[in-house]
Amino acid sequence: MSGEADRNEGAQIVEILLPVAVDMAYSYYAPPALRLSPGDCVEVPLSTRKSFGVVWSVAPAGGAGPGNLKSVIAKYDRPPLGETLRGFVDWVARWTLAPRGMALRLATRAVEEAAPETPRVGYRLAGPPPERMTAARARVIEAAEGGLTFSKGELARAAACSNGVVDALVDAGALEAVALPPEPVAEALDPDFARAPLEAEQLAGAEALTSAVEQGGYRPFLLEGVTGAGKTEVYFEAVAAALRAGGQALVLMPEIALTAQFLERFAARFGAKPAEWHSGVSERKRARLWRGVALGEVKVVAGARSALFLPFSNLRLIVVDEEHEAAYKQEDGVAYHARDMAVVRARLEGATIVLASATPSIETRVNAQSGRYGYLRLTARANARPMPRIEAIDMRANGPERGRWLAPRLVAEAQETIARGEQVLFFLNRRGYAPLTLCRSCGHRFRCENCDAWLVEHRFRRALVCHHCGHVERRPHICPECEAEDSLTACGPGVERLAEEAAILFPDARTLVLSSDFPGGQERLRRELAEIAAGAFDIVIGTQLVAKGHNFPFLTLVGVVDADSGLGSGDPRAAERTFQLLNQVTGRAGRGEKPGRALIQSWQADHPVIRAILSGEAEAFYAQETRLRERAGLPPFGRLAALIVSAKDAGAAETHARALARAGHSLPSTDRYRVAPAGGLPEADEIVVLGPAEAPISLIRGRYRFRLLVKAPKSADLQAYLRAMLAAAPKERGGVRVAVDVEPQSFW
Ligand SMILES: Nc1ncnc2c1ncn2[C@@H]1O[C@H](COP(=O)(O)OP(=O)(O)OP(=O)(O)O)[C@@H](O)[C@H]1O
Numbered sequence: 082m083s084g085e086a087d088r089n090e091g092a093q094i095v096e097i098l099l100p101v102a103v104d105m106a107y108s109y110y111a112p113p114a115l116r117l118s119p120g121d122c123v124e125v126p127l128s129t130r131k132s133f134g135v136v137w138s139v140a141p142a143g144g145a146g147p148g149n150l151k152s153v154i155a156k157y158d159r160p161p162l163g164e165t166l167r168g169f170v171d172w173v174a175r176w177t178l179a180p181r182g183m184a185l186r187l188a189t190r191a192v193e194e195a196a197p198e199t200p201r202v203g204y205r206l207a208g209p210p211p212e213r214m215t216a217a218r219a220r221v222i223e224a225a226e227g228g229l230t231f232s233k234g235e236l237a238r239a240a241a242c243s244n245g246v247v248d249a250l251v252d253a254g255a256l257e258a259v260a261l262p263p264e265p266v267a268e269a270l271d272p273d274f275a276r277a278p279l280e281a282e283q284l285a286g287a288e289a290l291t292s293a294v295e296q297g298g299y300r301p302f303l304l305e306g307v308t309g310a311g312k313t314e315v316y317f318e319a320v321a322a323a324l325r326a327g328g329q330a331l332v333l334m335p336e337i338a339l340t341a342q343f344l345e346r347f348a349a350r351f352g353a354k355p356a357e358w359h360s361g362v363s364e365r366k367r368a369r370l371w372r373g374v375a376l377g378e379v380k381v382v383a384g385a386r387s388a389l390f391l392p393f394s395n396l397r398l399i400v401v402d403e404e405h406e407a408a409y410k411q412e413d414g415v416a417y418h419a420r421d422m423a424v425v426r427a428r429l430e431g432a433t434i435v436l437a438s439a440t441p442s443i444e445t446r447v448n449a450q451s452g453r454y455g456y457l458r459l460t461a462r463a464n465a466r467p468m469p470r471i472e473a474i475d476m477r478a479n480g481p482e483r484g485r486w487l488a489p490r491l492v493a494e495a496q497e498t499i500a501r502g503e504q505v506l507f508f509l510n511r512r513g514y515a516p517l518t519l520c521r522s523c524g525h526r527f528r529c530e531n532c533d534a535w536l537v538e539h540r541f542r543r544a545l546v547c548h549h550c551g552h553v554e555r556r557p558h559i560c561p562e563c564e565a566e567d568s569l570t571a572c573g574p575g576v577e578r579l580a581e582e583a584a585i586l587f588p589d590a591r592t593l594v595l596s597s598d599f600p601g602g603q604e605r606l607r608r609e610l611a612e613i614a615a616g617a618f619d620i621v622i623g624t625q626l627v628a629k630g631h632n633f634p635f636l637t638l639v640g641v642v643d644a645d646s647g648l649g650s651g652d653p654r655a656a657e658r659t660f661q662l663l664n665q666v667t668g669r670a671g672r673g674e675k676p677g678r679a680l681i682q683s684w685q686a687d688h689p690v691i692r693a694i695l696s697g698e699a700e701a702f703y704a705q706e707t708r709l710r711e712r713a714g715l716p717p718f719g720r721l722a723a724l725i726v727s728a729k730d731a732g733a734a735e736t737h738a739r740a741l742a743r744a745g746h747s748l749p750s751t752d753r754y755r756v757a758p759a760g761g762l763p764e765a766d767e768i769v770v771l772g773p774a775e776a777p778i779s780l781i782r783g784r785y786r787f788r789l790l791v792k793a794p795k796s797a798d799l800q801a802y803l804r805a806m807l808a809a810a811p812k813e814r815g816g817v818r819v820a821v822d823v824e825p826q827s828f829w
């Protein structure tokens with residue numbers, strides 16, 4: 082027996098978290114040779130297959146054998162997940178109510194299956210020229226002269242021939258293949274490469290941030306500056322301070338704002354580009370970056386929201402650019418808000434965090450005004466550029482004729498702008514050709530067969546498309562209902578329809594339509610954004626993609642086609658969202674040498690949001706919105722969670738939603754929260770459950786949806802309440818699903 086204990090000396094019982102939809106860590110036996118520590122990446126058996134996992138805790142096995150525990154198979158060659166990142170994963174799971182394994186997955190997805198690196202091979206001159214010489218071969222040999230080593234592609238490109246010519250020269254002994262060291266994962270950055278001359282307000286902001294980064298510790302800031310104020314230059318100084326301190330920095334941006342233009346500005350300041358992290362980066366590159374970040378070799382990452390889960394080893398600074406952007410909220414899977422979680426990560430890491438925006442969210446602004454965040458402001462544009470002059474076009478009095486969408490005044494000003502060699506942007510936040518197609522003779526409307534939504538006509542693709550489930554059908558020639566011919570008519574405009582109108586009104590202009598649903602994906606979008614910035618187009622027609630943080634120096638006129646479209650929704654943030662979007666899009670005008678203008682087509686020109694945009698009085702708007710939120714107990718003065726109950730059968734979904742609400746109402750109050758009794762008027766410190774109500778879009782992908790809204794005072798432990806409510810509800814049966822969305826950003 083003691084012999085066995087000796088043999089087991091050093092064996093461990095380890096708790097391992099797997100990147101699957103399970104909250105619990107599983108116990109495994111680790112044989113003595115492994116000597117695992119928390120954070121180690123391992124391979125473990127999971128039912129009939131093998132899985133990646135991360136060690137969460139370790140205890141000595143005390144001489145015992147595996148018993149009925151399964152054994153860890155191997156330790157992977159990956160840098161371990163540090164304690165703060167593990168703490169962050171736990172935190173995100175607790176906050177969002179997602180299974181911990183799914184939160185882990187956000188951190189480890191890039192390296193779960195990382196294949197070993199394929200070695201890089203280079204080619205250089207080796208022997209005498211081959212006996213059989215061709216023109217292409219001669220060009221390759223000429224390109225390889227000088228004793229350097231080149232990749233196959235480089236030689237083939239230089240000689241304008243195929244890769245096969247290079248291979249043939251290797252076979253003939255004229256070239257030889259040599260192994261190259263791996264490509265560096267990121268270039269070295271120099272904090273003093275080219276310091277920008279800053280203006281007074283920029284300087285004050287930069288100094289506050291640099292000293293926070295130097296001192297270390299958790300220090301949150303709001304950097305609020307009008308569009309074109311030069312916020313980027315200010316937070317670049319904070320990045321420089323992090324670099325000087327030997328630390329790392331993360332710049333989060335909405336994915337589409339991560340353009341070549343931004344990377345080049347970064348390179349102009351630091352001598353090289355940052356590491357990029359977004360959906361366009363290849364899997365292999367991501368695995369290498371992940372490792373480089375963990376080892377501290379990668380100093381600065383510019384990334385979309387998922388970069389927040391990278392294994393930084395010495396993170397000194399997080400910047401969340403355009404912090405108000407709804408794109409920071411992940412809607413499916415782990416429903417986290419990257420801005421809010423960035424603040425959490427900064428606190429865990431003891432880092433400075435900068436939330437930057439021209440139009441901060443109410444949440445962030447309230448935090449800045451109450452002194453919880455440092456408040457840095459830039460009140461004027463850099464380089465003495467004026468803010469754009471903004472006017473409204475009242476569509477009731479001065480709108481276009483029927484079937485047209487651009488008012489005569491906007492058309493006239495656009496013509497003058499183009500004639501001066503400047504750029505025009507027509508902004509309409511609607512993809513496709515027309516949001517609704519109907520039959521003139523019987524009134525039939527085309528709806529999605531899976532969703533409670535109209536089909537949007539996409540004329541470029543010659544199809545009717547559902548924007549909720551992606552369902553596509555051909556646009557027929559006869560009405561499927563009454564069989565009338567040529568009776569179908571498009572109602573309302575989308576960007577494609579606007580392009581048609583522009584082609585008639587401005588036949589000689591170079592026009593570009595920019596929309597996220599065109600083939601070519603992110604890469605095409607990035608290229609087109611660069612072309613706009615270079616002045617390759619006279620007219621740009623686009624959705625909100627063009628509004629996000631871009632710098633188009635030739636753009637001097639912005640026409641907002643339908644300023645009111647976002648105001649009618651049931652979203653409690655509708656006014657804030659519209660204010661932000663209109664500010665951002667009009668803020669694209671006049672960033673170059675010539676001053677900018679914006680014309681806003683509105684049916685409600687006296688709406689408070691439109692008035693705030695016209696007057697430029699953001700302060701009054703924010704004050705009023707904040708007051709409304711406070712009175713209604715809405716975030717940030719109270720807390721919300723949405724529960725979306727869905728099922729293929731409407732009755733099953735509704736029954737479960739009602740049971741869930743009853744469970745919520747009948748929970749007893751505890752010291753963590755107080756529950757309002759059903760039917761009674763809630764006190765200010767009590768949690769209430771509103772609904773269930775049929776969701777505004779009551780059917781998506783064939784599933785019927787009901788929503789519950791849990792409204793809690795700031796003092797309540799909302800997550801503890803939600804957990805108790807879900808536990809007290811009957812088990813989900815008959816394909817019923819419940820999705821929890823803490824601090825929801827969308828309300829459909
Ligand atoms: N101190 C400065 N002197 C001259 N030009 C500057 C200065 N600071 C910034 N700029 C220039 O001003 C322009 C606007 O800067 P930037 O893009 O950082 O603005 P922003 O505040 O991020 O605006 P937005 O919120 O609209 O994205 C850029 O072209 C930038 O190079």
Ligand SMILES: [Zn+2]
Nearest residue numbers: 529532547550
């Ligand atoms: Zn659909």
